[in-house]
Amino acid sequence: xxxxxxxxxxxxxxxxxxxxxxxxxxxxxxxxxxxxxxxxxxxxxxxxxxxxxxxxxxxxxxxxxxxxxxxxxxxxxxxxxxxxxxxxxxxxxxxxxxxxxxxxxxxxxxxxxxxxxxxxxxxxxxxxxxxxxxxxxxxxxxxxxxxxxxxxxxxxxxxxxxxxxxxxxxxxxxxxxxxxxxxxxxxxxxxxxxxxxxxxxxxxxxxxxxxxxxxxxxxxxxxxxxxxxxxxxxxxxxxxxxxxxxxxxxxxxxxxxxxxxxxxxxxxxxxxxxxxxxxxxxxxxxxxxxxxxxxxxxxxxxxxxxxx
Amino acid sequence: xxxxxxxxxxxxxxxxxxxxxxxxxxxxxxxxxxxxxxxxxxxxxxxxxxxxxxxxxxxxxxxxxxxxxxxxxxxxxxxxxxxxxxx
Numbered sequence: 001x002x003x004x005x006x007x008x009x010x011x012x013x014x015x016x017x018x019x020x021x022x023x024x025x026x027x028x029x030x031x032x033x034x035x036x037x038x039x040x041x042x043x044x045x046x047x048x049x050x051x052x053x054x055x056x057x058x059x060x061x062x063x064x065x066x067x068x069x070x071x072x073x074x075x076x077x078x079x080x081x082x083x084x085x086x087x088x089x090x091x092x093x094x095x096x097x098x099x100x101x102x103x104x105x106x107x108x109x110x111x112x113x114x115x116x117x118x119x120x121x122x123x124x125x126x127x128x129x130x131x132x133x134x135x136x137x138x139x140x141x142x143x144x145x146x147x148x149x150x151x152x153x154x155x156x157x158x159x160x161x162x163x164x165x166x167x168x169x170x171x172x173x174x175x176x177x178x179x180x181x182x183x184x185x186x187x188x189x190x191x192x193x194x195x196x197x198x199x200x201x202x203x204x205x206x207x208x209x210x211x212x213x214x215x216x217x218x219x220x221x222x223x224x225x226x227x228x229x230x231x232x233x234x235x236x237x238x239x240x241x242x243x244x245x246x247x248x249x250x251x252x253x254x255x256x257x258x259x260x261x262x263x264x265x266x267x268x269x270x271x272x273x274x275x276x277x278x279x280x281x282x283x284x285x286x287x288x289x290x291x292x293x294x295x296x297x298x299x300x301x302x303x304x305x306x307x308x
Numbered sequence: 309x310x311x312x313x314x315x316x317x318x319x320x321x322x323x324x325x326x327x328x329x330x331x332x333x334x335x336x337x338x339x340x341x342x343x344x345x346x347x348x349x350x351x352x353x354x355x356x357x358x359x360x361x362x363x364x365x366x367x368x369x370x371x372x373x374x375x376x377x378x379x380x381x382x383x384x385x386x387x388x389x390x391x392x393x394x395x
Contacts, residue, residue, distance in 0.1 A: 045324060057390050064351065065351030065352070082349060085345075085349070085369060085375070086375060087341070087345045087371075087372070087375055088342075088345070088346075089341060090342065090366075090367065093340050094366075099311065174365075186362070256339075256365070257340035257364070257365045257366070258345075258365030258366045259338035259366075260331045260340055260342035260366060262345060265342070265343075265346060268343055268346055269346065269348065269350075272343070272346075273336050273338075273347060273353070274343075274347050274350045274352070274353070275352040276346065276349070276352060278349040278351075279349070279350070280345070
């Protein structure tokens with residue numbers, strides 16, 4: 001009973017280390033050094049330029065009234081309650097309406113174009129057609145918006161054409177339609193590019209099989225094309241929504257006094273006459289939270305080939 | 309004394325601001341109600357008088373002054389009509 005049973009597996013702790021076992025340890029040290037060297041600079045960059053500023057904004061958002069030279073003393077959520085004032089909620093709602101409207105317009109106008117380029121245009125022309133969509137992005141967004149002012153103003157290009165044709169002129173500038181037109185124009189290339197990437201992978205055999213099984217083109221579109229390209233649609237829509245929610249230039253230049261948005265309100269708190277850094281920081285945190293939630297949705301439901 | 313002026317018509321706004329400034333008032337002029345609201349709730353700016361147009365783009369002057377009592381800003385609205393052309 002007392003005889004010693006030889007261990008089947010070698011005792012790892014008591015076995016002296018051999019030369020062969022030392023080598024992986026050195027490799028492991030080397031790999032850790034490599035990881036530190038590779039991730040150190042971007043990590044430091046992220047901490048200094050993203051994490052710390054966000055923490056400062058969060059701290060400022062907890063201070064009801066900040067005056068130059070005073071010690072910052074976080075003391076409550078008053079600034080966050082201000083965001084939920086009836087009037088400020090209208091501004092938040094208007095920003096959401098602009099972002100949602102732009103997303104829908106980009107989707108409705110971008111999907112047919114992307115479908116045509118990906119599925120119907122000659123293969124040799126596809127890159128050139130896509131380049132045509134990207135070209136406007138090479139110019140300043142400010143210049144593009146000013147171009148829209150010259151088109152949409154009461155004596156602009158659009159109304160000149162309309163009156164020449166004997167039609168009544170339109171008052172679009174400094175109103176919601178002008179903002180939606182400008183934002184849609186700004187973000188349409190992103191939507192088309194993402195939808196193209198998704199539609200290019202669409203298997204044409206599935207469309208032919210659907211037609212062979214008796215589905216009409218509309219049924220094929222709803223039951224085959226849309227489900228197959230849904231990740232691309234989700235990715236494009238969320239990307240346009242996220243960027244549209246924080247857009248400043250289009251509402252500022254094309255919307256006039258009737259289009260106060262979150263980004264304009266934030267600008268007003270920091271650089272305008274309001275000088276209410278605490279409230280501006282609270283608005284910024286709400287915007288950061290909303291955009292982060294949208295990005296989480298994008299990563300969950302978006303096309304991985306496009307979003308990563 | 310700091311005065312808040314909310315007027316969306318630039319020619320009228322400029323004329324009122326020029327007159328008030330000429331008489332020694334510090335005038336913050338804004339074109340819309342939402343910006344005016346952000347001025348009113350700012351702890352940096354304390355207004356004794358606000359001259360607020362009724363018909364504004366987006367938030368109207370009347371909607372703006374309706375929110376004032378709930379915020380305890382120390383301003384009491386005294387609405388009066390100087391001119392109004394139809395509905």
